[in-house]
Amino acid sequence: MSKLGNLGARLHRGEISYDFIGHRKLWYGISILITITAIVGLAVRGLNMGIDFQGGAVFTTEKTSVSVSQAEDYAKEASGHDAVVQKLGNGTMRIQIAGMDTQQSDKIKNKLAADFKVDPEKIAADLVGPSWGDQIANKAWQGLAIFMVLVVIYLAIAFEWRMAIAALVALIHDITITVGIYALVGFEVTPGTVIGLLTILGYSLYDTVVVFDSLKEQTKDITKQNRWTYSDIANRSINGTLVRSINTTVVALLPVAGLLFIGGGFLGAGTLNDISLSLFVGLAAGAYSSIFIATPLVADLKEQEPAMKALKKRVLAKRAQADVEEELAEVRGDAVDDEPEDTPHAVVGPRTQPASRGRGRGRPSGKRR
Amino acid sequence: MAAPKRGRSASAQSKPGRALALILIAIVALTGGMFLSGHTTPRLGIDLAGGTSITLEAKSDQGSAINKANMDTAVEIMNRRVNGLGVSEAEVQTQGDRNIIVNIPKGTNSQEAREQVGTTAKLYFRPVLAQEATGPAAASPSPSASGSSSASPSPSASKSGATGEKATSSSSPSATPTSQGRAVTDALKADSTPSASASASSPASPSASASGGTATSSEAKLQAQYAALDCSKKAQRTKAGEGAKPGDTTVGCGEYGGVWYKYLLGPAAVAGTEVKKAQAVFDTQTAAGWQVTMTFNSKGASKFADITGKLAQNTQPLNEFGIVLDGQVVSSPTVSSSITGGNAQISGSFTQEEAQNLANMLSYGALPLSFKEQSVTTVTAALGGEQLHAGLLAGAIGLALVVIYLVAYYRGLSIVAMASLLVSAILTYVIMALLGPAIGFALNLPAVCGAIVAIGITADSFIVYFERIRDEIREGRSLRPAVERAWPRARRTILVSDFVSFLAAAVLFVVTVGKVQGFAFTLGLTTVLDVVVVFFFTKPLMTLLARRKFFASGSKWSGLDPKSLGAKPPLRRTRRPAAPAHTKEA
Numbered sequence: 001m002s003k004l005g006n007l008g009a010r011l012h013r014g015e016i017s018y019d020f021i022g023h024r025k026l027w028y029g030i031s032i033l034i035t036i037t038a039i040v041g042l043a044v045r046g047l048n049m050g051i052d053f054q055g056g057a058v059f060t061t062e063k064t065s066v067s068v069s070q071a072e073d074y075a076k077e078a079s080g081h082d083a084v085v086q087k088l089g090n091g092t093m094r095i096q097i098a099g100m101d102t103q104q105s106d107k108i109k110n111k112l113a114a115d116f117k118v119d120p121e122k123i124a125a126d127l128v129g130p131s132w133g134d135q136i137a138n139k140a141w142q143g144l145a146i147f148m149v150l151v152v153i154y155l156a157i158a159f160e161w162r163m164a165i166a167a168l169v170a171l172i173h174d175i176t177i178t179v180g181i182y183a184l185v186g187f188e189v190t191p192g193t194v195i196g197l198l199t200i201l202g203y204s205l206y207d208t209v210v211v212f213d214s215l216k217e218q219t220k221d222i223t224k225q226n227r228w229t230y231s232d233i234a235n236r237s238i239n240g241t242l243v244r245s246i247n248t249t250v251v252a253l254l255p256v257a258g259l260l261f262i263g264g265g266f267l268g269a270g271t272l273n274d275i276s277l278s279l280f281v282g283l284a285a286g287a288y289s290s291i292f293i294a295t296p297l298v299a300d301l302k303e304q305e306p307a308m309k310a311l312k313k314r315v316l317a318k319r320a321q322a323d324v325e326e327e328l329a330e331v332r333g334d335a336v337d338d339e340p341e342d343t344p345h346a347v348v349g350p351r352t353q354p355a356s357r358g359r360g361r362g363r364p365s366g367k368r369r
Numbered sequence: 370m371a372a373p374k375r376g377r378s379a380s381a382q383s384k385p386g387r388a389l390a391l392i393l394i395a396i397v398a399l400t401g402g403m404f405l406s407g408h409t410t411p412r413l414g415i416d417l418a419g420g421t422s423i424t425l426e427a428k429s430d431q432g433s434a435i436n437k438a439n440m441d442t443a444v445e446i447m448n449r450r451v452n453g454l455g456v457s458e459a460e461v462q463t464q465g466d467r468n469i470i471v472n473i474p475k476g477t478n479s480q481e482a483r484e485q486v487g488t489t490a491k492l493y494f495r496p497v498l499a500q501e502a503t504g505p506a507a508a509s510p511s512p513s514a515s516g517s518s519s520a521s522p523s524p525s526a527s528k529s530g531a532t533g534e535k536a537t538s539s540s541s542p543s544a545t546p547t548s549q550g551r552a553v554t555d556a557l558k559a560d561s562t563p564s565a566s567a568s569a570s571s572p573a574s575p576s577a578s579a580s581g582g583t584a585t586s587s588e589a590k591l592q593a594q595y596a597a598l599d600c601s602k603k604a605q606r607t608k609a610g611e612g613a614k615p616g617d618t619t620v621g622c623g624e625y626g627g628v629w630y631k632y633l634l635g636p637a638a639v640a641g642t643e644v645k646k647a648q649a650v651f652d653t654q655t656a657a658g659w660q661v662t663m664t665f666n667s668k669g670a671s672k673f674a675d676i677t678g679k680l681a682q683n684t685q686p687l688n689e690f691g692i693v694l695d696g697q698v699v700s701s702p703t704v705s706s707s708i709t710g711g712n713a714q715i716s717g718s719f720t721q722e723e724a725q726n727l728a729n730m731l732s733y734g735a736l737p738l739s740f741k742e743q744s745v746t747t748v749t750a751a752l753g754g755e756q757l758h759a760g761l762l763a764g765a766i767g768l769a770l771v772v773i774y775l776v777a778y779y780r781g782l783s784i785v786a787m788a789s790l791l792v793s794a795i796l797t798y799v800i801m802a803l804l805g806p807a808i809g810f811a812l813n814l815p816a817v818c819g820a821i822v823a824i825g826i827t828a829d830s831f832i833v834y835f836e837r838i839r840d841e842i843r844e845g846r847s848l849r850p851a852v853e854r855a856w857p858r859a860r861r862t863i864l865v866s867d868f869v870s871f872l873a874a875a876v877l878f879v880v881t882v883g884k885v886q887g888f889a890f891t892l893g894l895t896t897v898l899d900v901v902v903v904f905f906f907t908k909p910l911m912t913l914l915a916r917r918k919f920f921a922s923g924s925k926w927s928g929l930d931p932k933s934l935g936a937k938p939p940l941r942r943t944r945r946p947a948a949p950a951h952t953k954e955a
Contacts, residue, residue, distance in 0.1 A: 058464060068749065086419070086422075086748045086749050086750070087748070087749040088422065088746045088747065088748050088749075090746060094422075094748065126464050126465045126468070127464075127465060128462055128463065128464045128465075128470070139880055139881040139885070140877070140881055140885050142880050142881075143876050143877045143879075143880035143881050143885070146876050146880060147872065147873050147876040147877070150872055150876060151869060151872055151873075154868070154869070154872065155869075158865060191815065191884045191885075192814065192815040192818070194885070195815040195816075195818075195819065195884065195885065195888045196815070196818070198873070198877060198885065198888065198889075198892075199819055199822055199888075199892065201873045202826075202869060202870035202872075202873035202874065202892065202896075203822070203825070203826065203870070205866075205869045205870075205873075206826065206829065206866040206867075206869055206870055207866075209862075209865055209866040209869055210829075210833060210862055210866055213861065213862045213865055213866070214862075217858070240840075241836075243836060244832055244833060244836045247778065247832045247836075248825065248828065248829040248832050248833075250774060251771050251774065251775070251824070251825055251828040251829070251832065252822065252824070252825025252826070252828070252829070253825075254767050254770040254771045254774065255763075255764055255767030255768055255770075255771060255821045255822065255824050255825070256767065256821070256822060256825075257767065257770075258763040258764060258765075258766045258767025258768075258770065259760060259763045259764065259767065259818060259821065262762070262763040262766050262767075272756060272759060272760055272763070272814070272818070275814070275815055275818045276818060279818065279822055283822075283825070
């Protein structure tokens, strides 16, 4: 732990940092690759929709002594799909199987009758409509669209439009990847899956917003100095919030991993798989995209601004002018990181070492509250 | 989110004890309430607990066709009805061409649910022709104002003549627009005069040319029916108004203040399908209490304006219209003036529940088809306890891993983290348990997973705060100022990001129905609780603990050790002497 604590400290001081922004092309590339794979997977394999979405067949048996789990096995064997089996109050059984047409359902009815050792006539077969139907699924999409619009407006007001766009791109990125993996793995899409996906919405943005919040704070007075470009500071915010990102992602992923691998895998609980897989992939993608996609995108967009271009020019000129001095300034800059919060870390140009020391002595922090 | 503001003043000041006491009292009160109410576990959805399954079959004898569009509309309306607020996890689906299956989780009053789903459930606004408290009483013919007929502007009404006597004779035809030709008897004609003009504006009335004379037998029948009707008897109540078509004059029962009234009702003036929206609102301005507001679609608005314009000129009870659901009069508001523009309020001494029920009926009351209950049976859980147990076990293991991680990383601070998680877990559980009976909230497996993931969201808030504190310490501050200085920045981050989560939940809740709505509710609830816990528990607890020597001295095990956090040695040296001064200050 202390190693990670040290890492945090060193990240905080900027002693070590990973140049996320500098390597952004690499990460963009990786993301585009994953996204294309996801889209191809989706196009080629499609999604395996559950009974709630595409409807299916419902078989009602007469009173039977076959157990629910046995019936599940029979039904799966007969149809090749997962079945939902319910025992009804009068001892009869209701078996629901997704995606059946009349012909298939007749075949399965006969098979089931053989398994249950009853007369096929005694099993009632009926096709059911999708209870989640287009209507409810459409409403979920509608909700998603409205949410995206609102969140873009909110982020554009709370932060700025570039961040709103970057956050949106990251969000779409996360959803695409998750859906793509669903297509590739071939898990059945149930209402639980959709709900898992919708959970990611909030969570993915949550992560992104935390990084943006730090970025906004640190770039408040960016034009008043000429030592750091916007990208530098963006990189710094990522590194500064990196420990938090790692911690929160680990804490969020652990229970989901528990659900996925222990609940789903070990105990063989099918439905848990659907939900926890979408959550697991989505959470991981969300953490990834907030660091590797959203923030570099903001930096890219921001560097298009004339003010930021001018700043970059100034900074580069200054750096070229005095490489050695720059080294010194680095050290000094860190010492002055102990600024009151109203001055961002990065705005350190004019400060001098003595001032910093004097401030440290003469101002008991209790007083400043 | 009013909580943050209060939290700011209560906890950012030096009164952390008060905030802690507040939340502890809240927890004790809620937990006490939970045990008192006897609902100590959250209600489970049908996938986990099983429940009741109702099969409904569309009836073909009623006018509208049984087709996919109508079935889908019916499913949607039933879904809204059984899900009420959208959190009860009931499922509605079509089966075959003409059946609808409704699955209702255990613990719901299945009798009530059956009534809600409704067998016929058609809603109409009908003018009241006569009304009296039930029992063996004679008809109470309150003569109508003569102005009513002359004032009616619609062409079909003018055909019915201007004088009272003529209106009387023509009232029966206009009230009997269908070929079945039910009409009111002479004794009731006086009463029905206003309704004649009112019904003239209903779409059915243009065809109202049946002669009054031929309909005498059915008039007599209806009259007899009305006279014989005893609404205090349940069997009669359910039969009253059965099979009446929208254009018929009919009888019906309704209850007001514990007394049953019987009604003679004119042809439907507005259909329930023409109500766009209805809502229960609390009128704070005029202190009139709970009201129901309605908005009609354009067709309904003009019809409603017509009928209210006519009814308003009459005297009690002929200025009332009955809101009739399945032959039962659910409400009979008095009209005092013509209501144009398509917006109307119904006020009365409603309780909140009554107002909401009425609003629900108005919003979702009109099914396009009639249904007959085919079978009602109990069903076992589709997923079963096995899945729930697996989920809970996995959740517990995941939580244990989280705890191990937090202890390893945050050491002493993990006490704060775990206590916050615990408070958050208790609050979530208790509130979910209480919401079961209160608004029919039920927890299905996806929601259980969502709640487990909410651990991550909750943990995120205090990780943001902890990291801020540690950053402050790294910059050489001692713990107490670090705790206070880190708070405003952490608070902003937490609020901004929680707001995004809450926005997602709120949008989904408003836009969607069914399971997604239930889930959105869970997500919103946990987000709000996260804010509450961080403001009223984590922060004050942190402030208190910062005063403890164990934390303030930066013990190696506190998780706030300046040395291992990498506070700079030179700064530490200058800080050290300052530290005791702070303690004295306190």
